[in-house]
Amino acid sequence: MSESVFGGTSSSEIPLLDIHRAELPVRIGISSCLLGERVRYDGGHKRDDYLVDVVGRYVEWVPVCPEVEAGMGMPRETVQLTRVDGDIRMLTKAGVDHTDVVDWFARQRVQTLEQARLSGYILKSRSPSCGKERVPVVQPDGATLKKGRGIFARRLMEVLPHLPVEEEQRLHNLRIRENFISRVFAYYRWLQLVTTGLTRESLMGYHRAYKYLLMAHSQEGTRRLGRLLAKPERFATTQALANAYLDEFNSVMKRTPSRRNHTNVLQHMAGYVSDRLDSRTRRELTRMIQNYREELLPLIVPVVMLRHYVREFDIAYLKDQTYLHPFPGELMLLNQL
Ligand code: SF4
Known part of the structure; x- marks a missing residue:
């Protein structure tokens, strides 16, 4: 029997493992800028102190910046989701279309993330690449509706539908935070179960x-x-x-x-x-x-x-x-x- 970080001594048939000693670390994918990496369009970051300083003690981050990794450079022009002929495109103000390159990158990257056996994912809110929901979408008449999903986030959630995914802003709500962390560790245990044989x-x-x-x-x-x-x-x-x-x-x-x-x-x-x-x-x-x-x-x-x-x-x-x-x-x- 081993002393579990989940708080007790376990002889369970389910995998209540010590995450500090477990073979499979608790891996969470995250938008790189939330870790303080200077990958934003203006060379800045969006470090989230709670995630880095508190959650970071128990998990292994897998950072991804779709825009930088897709080769959009830095600094770079800002992009926004824009409705064009019934389709949602990712355009700069000057009309340069980055949709296909980011989407191609997302398809490839999500495959490697699948192999990384993530237990959860934290996305930067409102980003045209990373935002999970309510991302602004510019309409043909110039109005903006908060109804979009980032290009990378869309692929991620399509390919890994069971992965717990949340945005950093929603995690400021304590109930949503507790619920998300709870689901991450449940999924972590699920992955352990799959490893040991279903x-x-x-x-x-x-x-x-x-x-x-x-x-x-x-x-x-x-x-x-x-x-x-x-x-x-x-x-x-x-x-x-x-x-x-x-x-x-x-x-x-x-x-x-x-x-x-x-x-x-x-x-x-x-x-x-x-x-x-x-x-x-x-x-x-x-x-x-x-x-x-x-x-x-x-x-x-x-x-x-x-x-x-x-x-x-x-x-x-x-x-x-x-x-x-x-x-x-x-x-x-x-x-x-
Ligand atoms: S693409 Fe995503 S990770 Fe990169 S700067 Fe924008 S929000 Fe952050």
Whole structure:
């Protein structure tokens, strides 16, 4: 057994690995300018201190600047997405069209990223190359609609549809940040599962370990996933079953958990430890969960208490639940919810 960075000691069949010692690092693709690389059109950067100084301690970045790597040079003229004859093109103000060269680069680069086995991707918002959504698109009448997706981002999301992808600006929202990091580590564990070999049993193990975390996102979604695994004969191969599972898993995990759902999960888990507690401690735990429900305490408080009891009483059913260790605790994301 090994001490896991996810917070506990694990003998699980699912891969709760120590990311500092794991063979596969947690790799995240990122728009280079967010790391402070001077690749912007004017030779500047858009360093994001939280990503570099905090998240960067736990992951290996794979930086990509589509415009520089596609050969647009630096400094360079700014480009914008522009609607031309029903198509979206990437043009300079003078009308020079860079669409094809950036798109060609994107197709090649995304293939190498597929081999890099990324667990997530962080894109620079509003960029005509990197922006994921609401990128300004100039219309034939001169108006600008915030409805576009960057040329590189489009290819990335087409080729790697299961990869968790977010924009740096949205990550300033604490709930979106927690949700994204949670999905990154879930996908990291999924990649580990694929590496060790997909079987129906290993899929069941993954689902069991994610049960409570999924329930916090959606109880109905968790049931749908359970039903899917209960009837594997509907799928021709284990791979087909795994693909269907991952599609559904991602759509459940994309939903932001509500305080009500978290409370429900905490109460469920407390049910497994309460008969081992004296009445005073049991009341304290119940009050703690209720205080979280009433926004008097952050989520981390009842979670830490449950982690403690699960470890102390060695409760096998709960100790590998990723709900208690969704990502490295040092990221302190549960302290802010
Ligand atoms: S193309 Fe992307 S990575 Fe390069 S400067 Fe623009 S936003 Fe940053």
